Amino acid sequence: MSHPTHLPKAELHLHIEGTLEPELAFALASRNAVVLTHADTEALRKAYLFADLQSFLDLYYELMSVLRTEEDFEELADAYLARAAAQGVRHAEIFFDPQAHMVRGVSMETIVMGLSRALDRSEARHGVSTRLIMSFLRDLSAESAMETLEAAKPYLDRIVAVGLDSAEVGNPPEKFREVYESAAALGLRLVAHAGEEGPPEYVWNALDVLRVERVDHGLRAFEDPKLVERLVRDRIPLTLCPLSNVRLRTVDTLERHPLREMLAAGLMCTVNSDDPSYFGGYAGDNFHAVQGALDLGHEELRELARNSFEAAFLDDDEERRAR
Numbered sequence: 001m002s003h004p005t006h007l008p009k010a011e012l013h014l015h016i017e018g019t020l021e022p023e024l025a026f027a028l029a030s031r032n033a034v035v036l037t038h039a040d041t042e043a044l045r046k047a048y049l050f051a052d053l054q055s056f057l058d059l060y061y062e063l064m065s066v067l068r069t070e071e072d073f074e075e076l077a078d079a080y081l082a083r084a085a086a087q088g089v090r091h092a093e094i095f096f097d098p099q100a101h102m103v104r105g106v107s108m109e110t111i112v113m114g115l116s117r118a119l120d121r122s123e124a125r126h127g128v129s130t131r132l133i134m135s136f137l138r139d140l141s142a143e144s145a146m147e148t149l150e151a152a153k154p155y156l157d158r159i160v161a162v163g164l165d166s167a168e169v170g171n172p173p174e175k176f177r178e179v180y181e182s183a184a185a186l187g188l189r190l191v192a193h194a195g196e197e198g199p200p201e202y203v204w205n206a207l208d209v210l211r212v213e214r215v216d217h218g219l220r221a222f223e224d225p226k227l228v229e230r231l232v233r234d235r236i237p238l239t240l241c242p243l244s245n246v247r248l249r250t251v252d253t254l255e256r257h258p259l260r261e262m263l264a265a266g267l268m269c270t271v272n273s274d275d276p277s278y279f280g281g282y283a284g285d286n287f288h289a290v291q292g293a294l295d296l297g298h299e300e301l302r303e304l305a306r307n308s309f310e311a312a313f314l315d316d317d318e319e320r321r322a323r
């Protein structure tokens with residue numbers, strides 16, 4: 001088998017703002033006259049030591065303030081797609097956080113059309129098919145999420161699903177029941193971050209209240225045997241992000257990541273990069289890292305790759321072409 005970095009795979013948990021590399025951040029800051037608090041790329045990289053999810057989010061939101069124009073979003077997405085393609089990614093389902101830009105006066109149109117410029121030519125240029133997932137910031141209000149869904153209505157042909165991200169603890173899934181019902185009624189598919197830092201109860205409620213078909217992270221679901229039974233029975237995909245979990249200290253070390261045991265328990269796990277610029281690696285790097293740290297065999301790596309295509313929002317023909 002080829003090196004796991006290059007194994008054909010789909011990436012299902014990737015925040016486009018989390019692919020902003022320090023060099024591009026400074027280039028865009030200069031172009032848009034945005035002043036960053038760090039002096040240069042070296043000082044910025046040194047700040048990539050996180051105590052938890054919130055300490056990462058503080059830097060993540062600050063740095064993305066350099067994104068202003070359609071060209072900025074296009075360049076960001078194109079750079080990610082080139083890197084992803086070089087690591088075996090054949091299909092990418094890409095989160096974006098519109099509220100984090102709209103508070104700065106950037107319109108939904110600028111964000112979606114800018115990203116679409118890169119996504120629309122991605123198959124031809126990079127050999128990567130794509131989907132967009134609009135994510136609501138769970139530390140903002142449910143009303144704000146509903147307004148965001150409203151603002152996205154002219155662009156629904158470009159958005160496959162809605163998601164839920166940002167600070168998890170204290171912002172449970174049920175806060176967003178109504179907006180998820182509205183999104184489903186518009187024909188959007190449903191995913192949500194749950195069980196990254198939050199308890200298994202948040203995963204239960206993502207399933208039972210929000211009715212998601214895929215759980216982003218879902219790591220802490222493994223603490224609850226009844227929940228594991230449910231996830232296995234219904235074959236609910238979990239989009240795990242091992243390097244992210246280490247950097248945000250939800251696991252102590254990669255060697256102690258439960259991925260291998262989760263696969264053995266019958267869970268439909270996938271491996272993804274989350275915010276690769278911040279967490280030390282793209283999709284293939286995550287595959288490579290878990291192979292080494294957990295001594296995964298070829299069959300487990302192949303299962304992870306197979307799961308990623310099966311869990312993707314692709315129809316059967318598209319799935320066959322992407323594999």
Ligand code: ADE
Nearest residue numbers: 015165166167193274275
């Ligand atoms: N936004 C970007 N990355 C995130 C993560 N790992 N968890 C929650 N929200 C995020």
Ligand code: ZN
Nearest residue numbers: 015165193274
């Ligand atoms: Zn995430």
